[in-house]
Amino acid sequence: MSDAFGIDFGTTNSVLARSTAGGVEAVPLDPDLPLEWADLEFDRVLPSVIGLDRGNPVFGWAAKRQRAGKLEAVKRLFATDDSVTIGDQELKVEVAAAMFFRHIQQQAAAAGIVSRLDRAVVTIPANSRGLARYRTKLSAGLAGMEVLALINEPTAAAMAFAHAIGQNQRVLVFDWGGGTLDVTVLQAFDGVFIEQASKGVQRLGGLDVDEAFAAAVLPRIAGSNGWTAEQHALFRLDLERAKIELSRETATRVPLPTGGYHPVTRAILEESIAALVKRTREPLETCLRESPGRIDHLVMVGGSSNMPVIRAFVADIVGVAPSDGVNPMLAIAQGAAIAAGILQGSVTDLDFHVGTEHALGTVVHNDSSPPDGEFSVLIRRNTKYPARATDSYVPAMDFQEKVNLQVIEGDPTKPIGHEDNVILKNWDVEMAGQRLKSDAAFTVTYEYDLDGILHVLVRDQRTGAVLSEQEVAVGAGEDRSQLPGMRRSVDSLMDGSGGQRKLSPEAQALVRKARDKVLPFVADDDRATLEKLIADLETATSAEDEPGRRAALEAELRNHAYLL
Incomplete structure (x- = not known):
C-alpha cells in the first residue's frame, strides 16, 4: 500500500500527515524547532512563515525568529490581496504560498518520508470563498503537487476522530486556529461524514488572541513604549509561548528583551480575550439552529481551542464535553491523510462528503x-x-x-x-x-x-x-496566461531545490536519467534504494556534498546498465 498524504495549510502553522498500513501520523518537518517550544508539542508543526536570509528564502522557525523581512499568515490574504512583500521583494500571493508548499515537499524528501511528495489532500477553512479555494489549489500545483481534493477543515478534523465516533452520530466541530473560526455540524452515517450546517468567521483566531493579549500586557511593563521594533518582535514571540503555557498553568513568566521577566496569569489572558470568546457564540448558535437535534460529539481543534476558557464556553453552549484522543493541532492534517487514503483506495472503512458554506x-x-x-x-x-x-x-x-x-x-x-x-x-x-x-x-x-x-x-x-x-x-x-510566469518565479526564487542549493547540470541530468529510464522498470526494493539516493542528491546543501552523493547514485545505476 502506498502512503497517502494530507496537508493542513494553516494560517499560523502547517502540518503534513501520512496514512500508512500502520495508522496515521504527523510528519516532523522543521529541524530548526527551538528547544523551549519542543515540550509544547510543536515538534510536528511547521510555522507558516516565509522569510529572506541574505536573499535566500527560509521557512518555518528559521523565518519566524527573524526580526524583519518575513511574511506571516499568507493564507489570510488569499481572499483579498493580490500581492505580498517579503523583505524587499513583491510577489503574487500564489507564488509566496507555492514557495511554502515547495518547502513542505522538499522537507518531506529530506526526511526520507517520500522521494517526491507529488499529490495530497489539502484542507481549507469551511468558510473559504471561491477565490481562496482556487488559490490554494493553484499554489500547490505551482509547487508541483496534484491536489487530490480540497476538503473543509472541520470535515478533516471529524475524520481524525472517526474510529471513536459511532454510527448515526452527530458531531459538532469547533475549529479555532490561527486565523479563522469554523463551526460545523456533521452527521456520521455508515462511515460517511456529511456536513449539515457550517458557519465561520474569516478573521478571528490565534493572531487576534495574540494582539489582544499583547495590548493588555504591554502597558503593565515599564518602558515598553521605548522598545525598538526588534525588541517588540522578540517579546511578541515569547508572549505567544506564554499564552500556550497558560493553557496548562495558571501563571508563567515572559522574558523581557531588556532583561528580566514579567509575570502573566491565565486570568489576565482570559480577561483580555473575553470579547473574542463572545464572538464565537454567533456561529455556534447559527449551526445549532440550522441543524437542530442532540450533539453526540464535540470535536475542538486548532491551537486556540486548547485554552480552558474557550473549551468551557463551547461545551456549555453545546451541552457536550470535548472529545479527547487526537492532538488538536494535528487532527486536521491527519484527517486529510485519511481522506487521501480513501481517494487512493487504501482506506476502505470510511468515506466523506462535504457541502457548500455559501x-x-x-x-x-x-x-x-x-x-x-x-x-x-x-x-x-x-x-x-x-x-x-x-x-x-x-x-x-x-x-x-x-x-x-x-x-x-x-x-x-x-x-x-x-x-x-x-x-x-x-x-x-x-x-x-x-x-x-x-x-x-x-x-x-x-x-x-x-x-x-x-x-x-x-x-x-x-x-x-x-x-x-x-x-x-x-x-x-x-x-x-500568467501561470507559466508564476511557475518560473517559484522555481527561480526557490533555486530549483526548495530554497536549497541548485544542483549542477551534471547532477540534474543524472537525476533525470534515473527517474525516466530506471525507476519505472525495477523491483520495489531497488526502487526504494534509488529513491533514497535521488533524494540524498537533490537535498545536497553544499558543493562539497554533491560529488559523493552523485557518485553513490552513479554506482547504483551501473547495477541497472541494461536499462540505460
Missing part, C-alpha cells in the same frame, strides 16, 4: 428589483458536493445582443452590496442572434466539484448551443 447564484434584474439587482440562487448553502443546478433566464430587453453574467457567492437574504456577498466573476455572454426576449431564453448551469471549484455553462434554451463556458472560481481578474 449559496451560489447569479444577479438578476426585474422590474421590482433594487438598483443592484436580486440574488438568484442556483446552489443553496449546505448543498453536498459535487453539486449541479440549472435555471432559465431571459434578457432584460428585446433584441439584446449580450448579457452580463455575474456569479455571486454569499447570503441571498442580504442585499447584493452587503459585505457577505461577493461577486466572484462577471463577463459578457453573446446572445444567439437578436430575438424578442420571450424567445431568447438561456440556461445557466453551475457545477461545483469536490475541490470546490465552480464551473459555469450557458446554453441557448431554444437551440441548445453553448454560449459560454467558464471556470468561475478563477476569481476576480485571474489570468491563466
Whole structure:
C-alpha cells in the first residue's frame, strides 16, 4: 500500500500527515524547532512563515525568529490581496504560498518520508470563498503537487476522530486556529461524514488572541513604549509561548528583551480575550439552529481551542464535553491523510462528503428589483458536493445582443452590496442572434466539484448551443496566461531545490536519467534504494556534498546498465 498524504495549510502553522498500513501520523518537518517550544508539542508543526536570509528564502522557525523581512499568515490574504512583500521583494500571493508548499515537499524528501511528495489532500477553512479555494489549489500545483481534493477543515478534523465516533452520530466541530473560526455540524452515517450546517468567521483566531493579549500586557511593563521594533518582535514571540503555557498553568513568566521577566496569569489572558470568546457564540448558535437535534460529539481543534476558557464556553453552549484522543493541532492534517487514503483506495472503512458554506447564484434584474439587482440562487448553502443546478433566464430587453453574467457567492437574504456577498466573476455572454426576449431564453448551469471549484455553462434554451463556458472560481481578474510566469518565479526564487542549493547540470541530468529510464522498470526494493539516493542528491546543501552523493547514485545505476 502506498502512503497517502494530507496537508493542513494553516494560517499560523502547517502540518503534513501520512496514512500508512500502520495508522496515521504527523510528519516532523522543521529541524530548526527551538528547544523551549519542543515540550509544547510543536515538534510536528511547521510555522507558516516565509522569510529572506541574505536573499535566500527560509521557512518555518528559521523565518519566524527573524526580526524583519518575513511574511506571516499568507493564507489570510488569499481572499483579498493580490500581492505580498517579503523583505524587499513583491510577489503574487500564489507564488509566496507555492514557495511554502515547495518547502513542505522538499522537507518531506529530506526526511526520507517520500522521494517526491507529488499529490495530497489539502484542507481549507469551511468558510473559504471561491477565490481562496482556487488559490490554494493553484499554489500547490505551482509547487508541483496534484491536489487530490480540497476538503473543509472541520470535515478533516471529524475524520481524525472517526474510529471513536459511532454510527448515526452527530458531531459538532469547533475549529479555532490561527486565523479563522469554523463551526460545523456533521452527521456520521455508515462511515460517511456529511456536513449539515457550517458557519465561520474569516478573521478571528490565534493572531487576534495574540494582539489582544499583547495590548493588555504591554502597558503593565515599564518602558515598553521605548522598545525598538526588534525588541517588540522578540517579546511578541515569547508572549505567544506564554499564552500556550497558560493553557496548562495558571501563571508563567515572559522574558523581557531588556532583561528580566514579567509575570502573566491565565486570568489576565482570559480577561483580555473575553470579547473574542463572545464572538464565537454567533456561529455556534447559527449551526445549532440550522441543524437542530442532540450533539453526540464535540470535536475542538486548532491551537486556540486548547485554552480552558474557550473549551468551557463551547461545551456549555453545546451541552457536550470535548472529545479527547487526537492532538488538536494535528487532527486536521491527519484527517486529510485519511481522506487521501480513501481517494487512493487504501482506506476502505470510511468515506466523506462535504457541502457548500455559501449559496451560489447569479444577479438578476426585474422590474421590482433594487438598483443592484436580486440574488438568484442556483446552489443553496449546505448543498453536498459535487453539486449541479440549472435555471432559465431571459434578457432584460428585446433584441439584446449580450448579457452580463455575474456569479455571486454569499447570503441571498442580504442585499447584493452587503459585505457577505461577493461577486466572484462577471463577463459578457453573446446572445444567439437578436430575438424578442420571450424567445431568447438561456440556461445557466453551475457545477461545483469536490475541490470546490465552480464551473459555469450557458446554453441557448431554444437551440441548445453553448454560449459560454467558464471556470468561475478563477476569481476576480485571474489570468491563466500568467501561470507559466508564476511557475518560473517559484522555481527561480526557490533555486530549483526548495530554497536549497541548485544542483549542477551534471547532477540534474543524472537525476533525470534515473527517474525516466530506471525507476519505472525495477523491483520495489531497488526502487526504494534509488529513491533514497535521488533524494540524498537533490537535498545536497553544499558543493562539497554533491560529488559523493552523485557518485553513490552513479554506482547504483551501473547495477541497472541494461536499462540505460
